[in-house]
Amino acid sequence: MTPVPAEPVPASRMPRIRGNDHSVLTPPVLGAWTPRLSVSVIIPAYRSQRTLDLTLAALAAQSYPAHLLEAIVVDDGGDPPLRLPEIVPERTRLVRSDPGGWGAAWACQTAVRHAGGDVVHRLDSDVVPYRDHVEALMRWHHLADYLVVTGALRFTEEELPSPADVHAAVAGDQAAKLFDWSASRPHAWIEDQVAKTRDLCDAPIEAFKVHVGASASMPAWLYHAAGGMDPDLPLGEDTEFGYRLAQQGAVFVRDAAAQAWHVGAHTMRHRGEEAKRHNWPLLAERVPALRWLRKHPRRQWLVPCVEVVVEAGGVPYEPVRATVDAFLASTLPDLVVTLVGPWSALPTGRRSPLDDPWLDLRLSRYSYEHEPRVRLAESVPPDASPAMFRLTCPPGWTPSPDTVRRLVTEANANAWGVACLALAETGDTVITARLERTAAVTRARHLQADAEDLDDVIDEVFGVHWLDGPSYGFTWQDDTPGLPSR
Structure with missing residues (x-):
């Protein structure tokens, strides 16, 4: 199939999506189109050299054009400092987190200040994307400029391969064979939400809840319009940011073709109840859409409904x-x-x-x-x-x-x-x-x-x-x- 260039969408012809029903959009077939938008993949990292090496090796083998992709790694202050490994995308930078703060949200804010892409794609430093992961997300952004797109993760805690093995597998479109599929797990809660809402099309108000920072992309203008990530949240920052993106009119898309491995121990699997106990008071103050967190009959909250x-x-x-x-x-x-x-x-x-x-x-x-x-x-x-x-x-x-x-x-x-x-x-x-x-x-x-x-x-x-x-x-x-x- 001959690749078809993706032309800019004039404002007068920008699709008008009702609620969150993105089914009105038809993304191009992977590998059968010509991208035009640039993407900044921002990677907050803290004492994660071993998994970061795998993330960068997989990014170096992406199907998305190398000249349109930059990777910005932010070292969030761990000791010893992080370094760039041998296998990285052509346009990769390592910067230190800005002084005065810490955490993934703070590091993302640092990265965005260095980013020049049309689209901002946050990727965690323990995620190994398949070859067409970035392409799968980016094809949606060429259709409408107010989408937030996430991929599909599988969690594995198997022994880690080498960066060279990851790069070879991803480049050969064999990333699925890096780990034992039958021993891995999907993100069950997100899969359940997607299944109940026709791929989020029937979730006009609460689609933002499936926004997870492990891999999520959005137009740079939308990131800034929503105010960026909140560095006061050491956990739960992705859900809160998803809410603010929704208040800026975002439509949320989850593309099952954007596959990736999440390697290593998963907090919600091993310490899920503790994480909820930590996150819920913070989210109750900031996310009025989570009505079930605001049951008190008289008290006030940081962000009103x-x-x-x-x-x-x-x-x-x-x-x-x-x-x-x-x-x-x-x-x-x-x-x-x-x-x-x-x-x-x-x-x-x-x-x-x-x-x-x-x-x-x-x-x-x-x-x-x-x-x-x-x-x-x-x-x-x-x-x-x-x-x-x-x-x-x-x-x-x-x-x-x-x-x-x-x-x-x-x-x-x-x-x-x-x-x-x-x-x-x-x-x-x-x-x-x-x-x-x-x-x-x-x-x-x-x-x-x-x-x-x-x-x-x-x-x-x-x-x-x-x-x-x-x-x-x-x-x-x-x-x-x-x-x-x-």
């Missing part, structure tokens, strides 16, 4: 207070309120307190400047990342205690991108509250063409739905018991 936005500028104090207080009384306390107003414009100095033209805005500030769940801001960014949702509500309209919980539950069950809640009609205007899924907004903004309505794109990639606000517990403040307007 919902950001509520209420406009305070040019609005009487009483309706602002009614709306904010009602949200703070939600049975889903996993939220913050952003109160928007021209706070920096408030005059200082002597004034007549009761005749102050800025009195209403001052009263709103007085009420919430010391409330930890309320933030005062002059504007809000275009999305609520890293929170899962943003709920914008006009002042004076108040939710019932269960409104936010019900909306979040139904939005996740139905994978809504936006829910517009009609509150009232005044002439030709419909007063609305609006629940936005962060992942839907960011993906739509990335795909939006000039002069195209953003909601039209959101409707394509997740869906825009209209709901009856009063049916979901919204009422005008005068009709809300316990929240008088004066």
Whole structure:
């Protein structure tokens, strides 16, 4: 078959994937296409010389064009220092981890600062990829520029071969014979998730959970847009980063053709319960999508599930207070309120307190400047990342205690991108509250063409739905018991 060059995908023809249904994409046959994107394979390594030698030997025999592949190994501070072995890809560098931190996430951040590829591919230093592993992942990135692609690992704890043997086996497309297949194990949990969700196509909200750092690739722009890996997480950093990638609109693909061996002892197999005990408190704080980790009825978390936005500028104090207080009384306390107003414009100095033209805005500030769940801001960014949702509500309209919980539950069950809640009609205007899924907004903004309505794109990639606000517990403040307007 004659290789077909892969042309850049114009923004106007970028595939618009709904949810996580990547089945609309057809990757080219391995070996029958011509790549154009460059890839930086970043390898965090700590006291792993023996397995690192095998990883680099396998990378040196990849089917992906050598001039498009660079390998960046980051020595995370072990003693003795790591060295580059004899068998490495043509473009390989060894750098020391930046001072001031440690761990895989920190090392990856160091590597990315040295990386020049269109795609960033993290590979652990105990992974031995098959010959077409990188090619299998990279073919997807030529189809759409907002994919996160992972491969399929098998775990083995057999005696390690030599780097020369690994290179020869991978170059000869015989990597499967390096270890005893029958004595190895797949990543059972990921295989189970993939099987239950039609290769993740039916996982519009939680596909990020299969993002594992052992081998995962993404466009460089997406890595940076998500903020990079969190060096405060010594374990579980791949799951947390997967969540933030999802909030930037990523679609997750797992390619079973991207095979690799994971050599040596596996932490989750031998110390799985201990690892969960360590990771779950960290992930509970940072990943609101893992609702089962947030069962406490009242406490707050580092990353909220919902950001509520209420406009305070040019609005009487009483309706602002009614709306904010009602949200703070939600049975889903996993939220913050952003109160928007021209706070920096408030005059200082002597004034007549009761005749102050800025009195209403001052009263709103007085009420919430010391409330930890309320933030005062002059504007809000275009999305609520890293929170899962943003709920914008006009002042004076108040939710019932269960409104936010019900909306979040139904939005996740139905994978809504936006829910517009009609509150009232005044002439030709419909007063609305609006629940936005962060992942839907960011993906739509990335795909939006000039002069195209953003909601039209959101409707394509997740869906825009209209709901009856009063049916979901919204009422005008005068009709809300316990929240008088004066």
